[in-house]
Amino acid sequence: MKVRIPTPLRSYTAGASEVDADGVTLAALLDDLDRRFPGLRFRVVDEQGRLRQHMRIFVNRAMEHGLDDPLTPTDEVVLMQALSGG
């Protein structure tokens, strides 16, 4: 499926704003992203599997709060940075 990548993470994707990745859940998708772009996952999700405070993930334009919800191959996933102050 297609995954939109925000600017702070594009150093991992060689500048690509959209990449392909697979996964039956967001957690699996992030694992796959990390295989393709090593190091990306830990900047987004902490070592206990929690989304970092200033990151957000949208699936089909709805904000996701859990990483275990199922995905389908046609889903549109957007990684996004939240406001984090100056």
Next chain:
Amino acid sequence: MPFDSSASTSLLVGTRKGLFVLSCDERDGPWATSEPHHLGHVMQHVVADAREDGVVLAATRTGHLGPTVLRSSDLGATWTEASTPPAFRTGDRLERAVDAVFWLTPGHVDEPGVWYAGATPQGLFRSADHGDSWSSVDGWNDHALWETWAEYPYEGTPDGAMLHSINVDPRDRNHLYIALSSGGVFESVDGGADWRPLNQGVFAEFLPDPDAEFGHDPHCVRIHPAMPDRLYQQNHCGMYRLDRPGERWTRIGDNMPPEIGDIGFPVELHPRDPDTAWVFPMDGTDVWPRTSPDGRPAAYVTRDAGESWQRQDTGLPERGWLTVKRQAMTTDDADPVGVYFGTTGGEVWASADEGESWRCLARHLPEIFSVETVAPRHDPR
């Protein structure tokens, strides 16, 4: 822009918005300030490895992204990210996650490639491969008393409770000191497998027990490289010295002028003379402005292990409300020793004559978190 590796002295200036490198051929000559490295990244602590030419590690994160460590083996021409950054174990019993890597310390000279990292929350991590992969120091992070000693889950310290001032005894790779803000100073004699508090004699006005074993707020602790039995500490509540095997810290800040007081963040040492140390006092009265006392900035130096202190303000502004954080002051290895500090207002100041006179090397940088020299500072033995 790569660092100028031919420069006689270079400073790694870690700021809230990136890394800047200041370089010179002669310390009293012109200095050049680099373009920012990693602009916009929070560069908490950037440290050169005196054991390995050209190696620099940086503890960093961004406003959005999680913490990591960057490594350069060519003095900044290229950087790589740690393949396994400092992190608690997945499934950690307290569900801890590293929020920031706060402090970096190279390991013992006989252990090339070993580094230690202190974090928020107050975890300790170790790398044995030059900073590429990091693992938990379980003897600390899973110590039976960790929750008692550390600030967790509530962190009262501004910007989060942190583990800092990781000191490795140059005579014994297994003899370690660490400090918690807050929590106190702790010692390990077995490479980090076990720890005990080392805070006797240290005042903590915020603790009900005047003889509390832990819970203190060391701001910066330094072991003297030439006399490793001597430690200096700048605490939230005073300046101290400890001569081992003694167990009780002596408040050497009582010898400071009372109108200045003995509150501050950094304490920095002379690389060869164990009796000489520098501090940069701040206002710890009233609501704790943490700026230069009375708006008159000065470093203070002791030449007699804290028995007396001399003011050093030549060249500094007559009026100024400077704040110098715990990692933002350092010394070099030259003779006479160079002393450097950076301010939260983005200025870098230097002295090429052991603090007798100062000049400003850079202005208008972002908030400065750390200042470290590139050149080997001293023989760690």
